[in-house]
Amino acid sequence: MNFYELLKIELTKVKRSKIVPLIFIAPLLVVVSGIANLSSYFTPEYTNAWRAMFIQSALVYAYYLLPFSMIVVCVMIAGREIQNNGILKMLALPVSRYQLSLAKFCILMFYLFLEMVVFLIVFIIAGMIATGMMGITETMPVLYLLKWCVGLFLTMLPCLAVMWAITVLFEKPLLSVGLNMFLVIPGVLFANTPIWVVYPYCYSGYLVSCSLHDYTAADSGAALSLFPFLPCAVLVFGLALTLSVLQFGKKEMR
Template sequence: MNLLLIEGRKLKRSKLLWILIAAILIMWIPCVLNADVNFDMETEGISPENNFFIQGFMGFAWFLFPASIVVITVLIAQTERKNRGLLKMLSLPVHPGGLCLSKFVILLFLLAAEMLFMVLGYFLSAEAASGLEHYDFSVDVSMVLRTAGLVYLASVPMVALYYMLSVLITSSVFSVGIGLALIVPSVLVMNTKAWFVYPPCYPFRIVTAQMHDLATKMGSFDYELVPWIPAAAVITVLCIVISCIFFGRGEVR
């Protein structure tokens, strides 16, 4: 708890939350300005309001959310490496594994905040688009909250993977480059039988399945909880354990 409080104080002094808010604005403003395209989805059998909702979340789950994770993990790591801050922390009677886990928890908190901003951004954008096009683009609140919750939970293994990369790769340029490169194949991997072993595609798979449920003419795109959940649990635990083992070793050397 003491470590979490320390990390929380560091978070207050950072600009990470403002970065997340800016990313959400970049996400929803084009959706509002181009809201009229949602009326051209009759061939897929999806209503304009459902399409407005799901397209926004698809863009978020495919690129914006994973990219935010990559940037935030690297920024958190680099904050500690400035002025040898991590070496000073490791010189204290603090277990490196505990320090590593506290940073991971703060990372999960930041991403929960981003998901909250995403939900708020949707409701505000739906109201703005409704006024612009004189059509109600709002969907049921429970569907929005359910989708947001599932996307967040599905992102935890991906967060653990990207956090591990930020611990193992001390160079911020290479860490960001590799993290962003892992996002690109997620669309292809998502459609293979082995998708459950690739965490970057988890959130996008969730939202895509939701889109197929909403569109009456697109068929089904279900996902089986087994072997997905066991595989995700193993990947998450493995990444966290590796992060705790190697946390700070590069700086100590």
């Protein structure tokens, strides 16, 4: 069984789950409420309305709602194997448990990508409605929105790897959910300290904070610096993914 076939099997397992409806909840909540609150201040002469709406929507989403939704997705994907001893049945097949863990993480990344697409689509629709109602004729900055959504996706990957590693290490869903949520909550605090680069739970939020600074400050000096962020992010991602791959199914193989 090759890796592509394994991916198809894993995708079939979660196809009938409630993951897809779940990933619509966070974008809908944060975008609709954020744009509704901000649009009351709009006037036809308002400039940079799209950037203001994006930052208003993305701040809470990046720091809390996106990580929270991914925590639930991790638990739901892991739970498919716990039910009816599914993990034992999979390990009995001629397939590497390392490949199986990587396949599950690829499905996690797919759902993260899907949620970002949903966020972008919902934001565009809500933004067009808000600007249309207020008579704002500003052109929608498509490249700006795509750039920051791609940035959110990429900066979320190290956090996702850590979440998955914790989900693999702690079999009890309450423990993994509780620990991950405990690590998400102080993310905004770590983002305002020099050690934010070693705390993956704040990466996406820090990225949006940089966008907020660029929007409000006269200069644009708050861009996310690739050093030391990129080496730290790659290291965290690699270590967390390696840990999850090595520990996945290890207990059942004894």
